[in-house]
Amino acid sequence: MEWFRCQSAARSTLRHSDAEEYSACVADLLALEQVQRMDMFIQHGRATCLKHSQAVSFLSYRICRKCKLDYRSAARGGLLHDLFLYDWHDPAAGGRWHGFTHPKAALRNAEDILSLNRIERDIIVKHMWPLTPAVPRFRETWVVCLADKIVTCHEFMEGVTGRHEHWNNGKKLYKTD
Ligand SMILES: [Fe+2]
Ligand SMILES: [Fe+2]
Numbered sequence: 001m002e003w004f005r006c007q008s009a010a011r012s013t014l015r016h017s018d019a020e021e022y023s024a025c026v027a028d029l030l031a032l033e034q035v036q037r038m039d040m041f042i043q044h045g046r047a048t049c050l051k052h053s054q055a056v057s058f059l060s061y062r063i064c065r066k067c068k069l070d071y072r073s074a075a076r077g078g079l080l081h082d083l084f085l086y087d088w089h090d091p092a093a094g095g096r097w098h099g100f101t102h103p104k105a106a107l108r109n110a111e112d113i114l115s116l117n118r119i120e121r122d123i124i125v126k127h128m129w130p131l132t133p134a135v136p137r138f139r140e141t142w143v144v145c146l147a148d149k150i151v152t153c154h155e156f157m158e159g160v161t162g163r164h165e166h167w168n169n170g171k172k173l174y175k176t177d
Helices: 002-030 033-040 049-066 071-080 098-113 118-126 139-161
Strands: 042-044 164-168 171-176
Touching: 002 033, 002 049, 002 071, 033 049, 033 098, 042 049, 042 139, 049 071, 049 139, 071 118, 071 139, 098 118, 118 139
Parallel strands: none
Antiparallel strands: 164 171
């Protein structure tokens, strides 16, 4: 029992420091008005673009940290990867070719508000591979590609089952039944 308590304490400390480190990676981005505007648009199911991007960002951060990759760039690129800022369900708003065009729209918007490193740029513009043919150049981009697909599947399943849960920093962001 004592051993179990020690293990639990160690795990919760790790989770706490993980959350703090993750927040330090993306805090300045989350303070930007354009990034907050992502919360106005639904991405999949009931998840807004911002909640979707936070989930992709945090999962990418965790994987890259574990694999000793550039987790900061992965977290930042993951948060900005869908910064296209329109309702993609509306064909008139730019949704018709959305799957193919939104990575470049997101890159344009991101470069308008801050300077990106080459990994962050690669993540944003290539995260839709293989739908868009440009092959990811960095391992961090592969991780975000994978995280985006995992989170998207999760959000679609939530849409089908009617259960909605989102995690960020190890905490549920919201849950509705
Ligand atoms: Fe996307
Ligand atoms: Fe996405």
